Amino acid sequence: MLEVTGLHKSFGALTVTDNVSFRMDRGERRVVLGPNGAGKTTLFNLLAGDLAPSAGEIRLDGRPVTGLSVDRRARLGLSRSYQKNNLFDALTVRENLALAAAAALGLSGLFRRDTHRDPAVVDRVAEIAGQVGLADRLDLPVHSAPYGNRRQLEVGIALAARPKVLLMDEPTSGVGPGMIHAFHELLGGLPRDLTILIIEHDMDLAFDVADRITVLNYGKVVFEGTPEETRASPLVHEIYLGEWGAHA
Numbered sequence: 001m002l003e004v005t006g007l008h009k010s011f012g013a014l015t016v017t018d019n020v021s022f023r024m025d026r027g028e029r030r031v032v033l034g035p036n037g038a039g040k041t042t043l044f045n046l047l048a049g050d051l052a053p054s055a056g057e058i059r060l061d062g063r064p065v066t067g068l069s070v071d072r073r074a075r076l077g078l079s080r081s082y083q084k085n086n087l088f089d090a091l092t093v094r095e096n097l098a099l100a101a102a103a104a105l106g107l108s109g110l111f112r113r114d115t116h117r118d119p120a121v122v123d124r125v126a127e128i129a130g131q132v133g134l135a136d137r138l139d140l141p142v143h144s145a146p147y148g149n150r151r152q153l154e155v156g157i158a159l160a161a162r163p164k165v166l167l168m169d170e171p172t173s174g175v176g177p178g179m180i181h182a183f184h185e186l187l188g189g190l191p192r193d194l195t196i197l198i199i200e201h202d203m204d205l206a207f208d209v210a211d212r213i214t215v216l217n218y219g220k221v222v223f224e225g226t227p228e229e230t231r232a233s234p235l236v237h238e239i240y241l242g243e244w245g246a247h248a
């Protein structure tokens, strides 16, 4: 499904992604853990196409995508849910989803102002809203939507293109403890064959939602395993000791 081989990225003399390799199966949910500065965001930038690697290869369903743009990768099924805001504040949840759905269906364009009423778009908006738990929030203007709903909407927008692989960048950052429960529900509502790679700081959440965990430190994969194996790893404990203290 997603195969990463020997990925490498340097900024000047600083190696930020160091020979990173892993593969994910369809439907797998994997969390990338690592202390601040470990290279998690850079890895996502390389996977999504926001950055070009110095070396290495990324394959999606066997097809090399390493040299392709963000848009081309998205069309092939690799989508990223951006932490940075890509929502239209003045529009409602429904309108935001309709724009994304229309674009994904090839229905957007200057001369088609009523695309949000197109039956295909209406159906798709309802489907996505159900998946991300926003079915009863469709008429809410985004500027007055609670933070958690905005995060759900960001995921919904990423889903519009029917991705095979979804990259989620710190989906719970900035949300309160109550929203962590909502995030579980959100994950539960996503298609089971969707392959999901998540950057997450919260170890407990990672243990809870991941099928497998990849731990980065100084740009290198230093551990990969099931949540149980990760929890039992002395190396991971050692790496996270300072972090635990800092987050406590």
Ligand SMILES: Nc1ncnc2c1ncn2[C@@H]1O[C@H](COP(=O)(O)OP(=O)(O)OP(=O)(O)O)[C@@H](O)[C@H]1O
Binding pocket: 011, 014, 016, 034, 035, 036, 037, 038, 039, 040, 041, 042, 043
């Ligand atoms: N464009 C850049 N130019 C130079 N150095 C960079 C650049 N982007 C990232 N770095 C450096 O690369 C290292 C890894 O950064 P990255 O943001 O990938 O880590 P991270 O694991 O996502 O950290 P955090 O958890 O704090 O977000 C850091 O030392 C950072 O300063």
